[in-house]
Amino acid sequence: MSEAAAAAKKPLPVVPFLKIPEKGDPYLEGLRCSACKTVFLGARDVCAKCGARKQLEATKLSNKGELYVYSITYRSFPGIETPYVSAVVDLEGGGTVKGNLIGIEPDPKKIKMGMKVDVIYKIAPRKDREGNEYLTYYFQPAKS
Amino acid sequence: MSDVYVLGTDMIKFGKFPDRTVPQIAAEAALLALDDAGLTIHDMEALYCGNLMQANAMVGQRVLQQIGQTGIPVVNCANACATGATAFREGWTAIKAGLYDVVLCVGVEQMAGAGLLGGGGGGKGIPTEGLLGSGTMPAVFAEAGMEHSRKYGTTFEQFAKVSVKNHWHSTMNPKARYQIETPLEEVMNAEMISYPNTKLMCSVNVDGSAAAVLVSERKAKQLGMRRAVKVAASILTSDRFTLRDLTMPDVNTCTREAAKKAYEMAGIGPDDVDLIELHDCFATAEILHYENLGICKDGEAGRLIDEKQVYLGGRIPVNVSGGLLSKGHPLGATGIANIYEVATHLRGEAGKRQVQGAKVGLTHVIGLGSACAVHVLEKVAS
Numbered sequence: 001m002s003e004a005a006a007a008a009k010k011p012l013p014v015v016p017f018l019k020i021p022e023k024g025d026p027y028l029e030g031l032r033c034s035a036c037k038t039v040f041l042g043a044r045d046v047c048a049k050c051g052a053r054k055q056l057e058a059t060k061l062s063n064k065g066e067l068y069v070y071s072i073t074y075r076s077f078p079g080i081e082t083p084y085v086s087a088v089v090d091l092e093g094g095g096t097v098k099g100n101l102i103g104i105e106p107d108p109k110k111i112k113m114g115m116k117v118d119v120i121y122k123i124a125p126r127k128d129r130e131g132n133e134y135l136t137y138y139f140q141p142a143k144s
Numbered sequence: 145m146s147d148v149y150v151l152g153t154d155m156i157k158f159g160k161f162p163d164r165t166v167p168q169i170a171a172e173a174a175l176l177a178l179d180d181a182g183l184t185i186h187d188m189e190a191l192y193c194g195n196l197m198q199a200n201a202m203v204g205q206r207v208l209q210q211i212g213q214t215g216i217p218v219v220n221c222a223n224a225c226a227t228g229a230t231a232f233r234e235g236w237t238a239i240k241a242g243l244y245d246v247v248l249c250v251g252v253e254q255m256a257g258a259g260l261l262g263g264g265g266g267g268k269g270i271p272t273e274g275l276l277g278s279g280t281m282p283a284v285f286a287e288a289g290m291e292h293s294r295k296y297g298t299t300f301e302q303f304a305k306v307s308v309k310n311h312w313h314s315t316m317n318p319k320a321r322y323q324i325e326t327p328l329e330e331v332m333n334a335e336m337i338s339y340p341n342t343k344l345m346c347s348v349n350v351d352g353s354a355a356a357v358l359v360s361e362r363k364a365k366q367l368g369m370r371r372a373v374k375v376a377a378s379i380l381t382s383d384r385f386t387l388r389d390l391t392m393p394d395v396n397t398c399t400r401e402a403a404k405k406a407y408e409m410a411g412i413g414p415d416d417v418d419l420i421e422l423h424d425c426f427a428t429a430e431i432l433h434y435e436n437l438g439i440c441k442d443g444e445a446g447r448l449i450d451e452k453q454v455y456l457g458g459r460i461p462v463n464v465s466g467g468l469l470s471k472g473h474p475l476g477a478t479g480i481a482n483i484y485e486v487a488t489h490l491r492g493e494a495g496k497r498q499v500q501g502a503k504v505g506l507t508h509v510i511g512l513g514s515a516c517a518v519h520v521l522e523k524v525a526s
């Protein structure tokens with residue numbers, strides 16, 4: 001296999017703030033404002049909280065967090081498998097991220113707001129029109 | 145600065161009108177409001193038109209092409225679900241500024257077939273709906289409700305009761321899309337869309353329009369104050385930065401700020417309000433806004449619905465029109481339809497659903513993204 005073909009096989013990140021380093025594990029990246037310490041997802045030049053310019057520094061976000069809130073989606077767009085648990089998670093050290101919570105029954109009696117969750121990374125079950133694979137993140141109940 | 149009055153206002157019965165154009169639907173409400181004011185299009189000095197889904201299509205001008213091309217300035221407004229209220233507020237602002245004495249504000253939307261809103265994604269890569277949670281509106285507002293559950297233990301049943309109430313109210317409103325009572329079991333057992341919002345806890349996609357003629361105090365006195373309603377406050381806010389807002393839209397902070405400023409502008413407090421039309425786009429949302437609008441303390445919203453304090457005949461009736469849940473939610477029309485509802489009560493013309501002795505009413509809408517508009521209307525002392 002040529003190098004180009006091998007590179008083409010590399011999965012793409014599902015969102016720009018999911019980073020896939022050449023070596024080491026994938027991670028979520030935030031931008032922390034050095035003036036007010038607020039953490040953002042995605043590229044920006046100005047802090048939306050304090051207005052500081054050019055003071056946003058890339059920071060590796062934690063793979064541990066706490067379930068803030070969730071909903072269980074039963075009706076979605078055509079072709080999207082339901083139900084799924086839509087979760088908002090506060091990561092340790094800053095950053096609030098939305099994603100699917102997996103590894104738990106989609107049942108309000110089982111899901112506890114405030115429960116500890118881990119961020120895990122998997123190949124997404126969807127490809128784009130060109131057939132590219134994507135690496136995505138999920139939340140699952142914390143192991144320990 | 146002049147006080148501003150609603151001299152005429154009306155709405156069409158919300159429904160599905162696939163054979164009509166957006167300007168045709170808008171024109172009907174515009175003519176009704178002009179008739180209600182006893183004026184014609186020739187008396188109007190400007191038109192403020194709210195429409196979301198054809199925001200690039202000069203809807204306001206096309207309305208005038210239906211009802212009279214008098215050459216007046218037209219401003220087309222789009223502000224998500226706050227679109228109609230924003231158009232109304234633009235008219236209010238122009239009169240406040242002394243530019244005009246008489247303006248027409250129209251809100252319109254053709255929603256039928258729009259289906260599930262939000263979460264579309266698109267663009268580069270793969271769709272993220274159902275992969276990175278849900279961006280659908282029922283899910284977004286379910287999560288907003290779950291935040292209330294997390295803080296105060298609010299239950300699925302309490303959220304569902306909102307829908308029972310608003311559907312009951314709508315049985316008394318001939319202009320609502322539906323006039324059907326929905327008992328609690330029916331609401332809770334309806335198809336689950338996004339827990340805890342069932343289908344009967346989601347607002348109805350309908351076509352509709354509403355309009356209002358706004359006048360300066362000078363003009364109101366000249367034309368007759370008998371049915372005029374004073375706009376005692378008009379406030380628009382956007383989403384101030386809060387910790388999770390960019391991931392999970394915060395509909396609370398912008399509402400609280402708008403309500404506080406509106407009460408200040410009107411020189412009243414929440415206890416002075418006799419009825420409220422608030423943004424029940426989903427049953428979960430209504431619960432949040434009881435507290436956001438200050439009609440109860442934080443954490444008491446569940447009790448408010450349990451004790452039926454927000455029912456017609458209760459301490460502070462909320463959404464006696466049937467609300468977005470049953471009257472329907474044509475995005476661009478909703479903000480002005482709320483004005484029509486409250487004005488109708490202040491005029492004592494609301495029929496079976498009349499809030500007895502209503503003197504002050506409040507309207508509230510949220511456009512996700514976010515825009516919050518709050519208006520306070522007052523009966524003119526006679």
